[in-house]
Amino acid sequence: MTTLLVAATLALALGGCIRLGAGKPPASLLTLTASQALAPGNGASGKGEDALVVYDPEVDRTLAVQRVAVTVDPSNVAYLKDALWVERPARLFGALLAETIRARGKQLVFAADDRAALGQRRLTGRLLAMGYDAGSHAVVVRYDAVRSESGKLATRRFESRVPVARADAETVGPALNAAANAVAGEVADWIG
Numbered sequence: 001m002t003t004l005l006v007a008a009t010l011a012l013a014l015g016g017c018i019r020l021g022a023g024k025p026p027a028s029l030l031t032l033t034a035s036q037a038l039a040p041g042n043g044a045s046g047k048g049e050d051a052l053v054v055y056d057p058e059v060d061r062t063l064a065v066q067r068v069a070v071t072v073d074p075s076n077v078a079y080l081k082d083a084l085w086v087e088r089p090a091r092l093f094g095a096l097l098a099e100t101i102r103a104r105g106k107q108l109v110f111a112a113d114d115r116a117a118l119g120q121r122r123l124t125g126r127l128l129a130m131g132y133d134a135g136s137h138a139v140v141v142r143y144d145a146v147r148s149e150s151g152k153l154a155t156r157r158f159e160s161r162v163p164v165a166r167a168d169a170e171t172v173g174p175a176l177n178a179a180a181n182a183v184a185g186e187v188a189d190w191i192g
Contacts, residue, residue, distance in 0.1 A: 029086040030068065030173040032096045035181040036103040036188075044108045051108035051119030052101065052191065056094030057127035057143060063089045068172060069131030071140075080132055083169035089130045093143070093180060097123065100184035101191055122148045123191065129159075130180065132172050138163045139172055141179040145187055156190055158183045 062069050066088060067079040085092060095111065101123075102109040110119060129142040142159040160182035162175040 026082045026084050026169065028169075029084050030169065030176065031086045032092045032177055032180050034096050034099040034103065034184070036100050036185065038099065038103045038105070042105060044102070044105060046108045048108075048118035049120050051110055052121045052123060053110050053112055053119040054094060054098040054101065055112040055122065055124045056090045057125045059088075059090045059127045063127060063130055068169070068176070069129075070167070071129070071131065071133045071135070073135065080167065080169065080172060083172060090127055093127055093130060093141075093184075096180055096184050097187060100181070101188045104188055106192070120149070122146075123187070124148070130176065132164070132167055133161075134167065136161065136163075137165075137167075139175040139179050141176065141183045143183050143187070145190070147191065158186050158190075160186075 062077050065079075066085040068083040068085065070078045070080050072078050098109055098111050101107070108119070123145060125143055125145040127141075127143050129140045131139065133140045138161045140159065140161050142157065144157050145155065147154045147156075160179040162179045162182075164171045164175045
């Protein structure tokens with residue numbers, strides 16, 4: 001009983017010392033949700049080596065954080081107030097790409113970190129923009145894709161812009177989701 005009382009007292013005392021970040025957290029976190037998703041009960045089968053492996057895109061330091069980038073001008077970047085991603089943008093976009101391609105149901109698709117990812121076909125690339133552009137009052141998602149298959153490479157740039165009325169998390173979040181889904185759909189069409 002005494003040990004339990006001491007442990008409870010220590011837990012309460014330490015609870016006041018723990019601080020989860022600076023300042024007030026945002027009311028919600030932003031994420032990407034696939035507008036084209038594989039329906040429950042559906043799937044694909046085939047040889048592992050024929051599968052498409054989708055890698056999270058590379059990003060520069062602007063997008064390597066959970067904050068939403070704002071392009072102020074060609075040489076200045078800021079971050080949108082009270083807007084945070086639930087996870088790094090590259091990880092969210094990579095998962096969205098894989099799910100969108102998977103939803104087409106034409107091929108086996110794995111994320112690169114999946115243990116079953118043995119496929120010889122690869123989709124890699126670089127996420128160049130996924131944020132708000134102050135100059136055009138629009139969100140921008142820009143992705144340079146690289147497809148490799150049977151020793152052959154193909155590249156293509158994809159971009160979607162969605163105008164927004166206000167630069168706040170409530171407006172920018174859904175617009176980024178729409179733009180990312182538009183790019184993912186175009187990439188899925190390109191992959192075939």
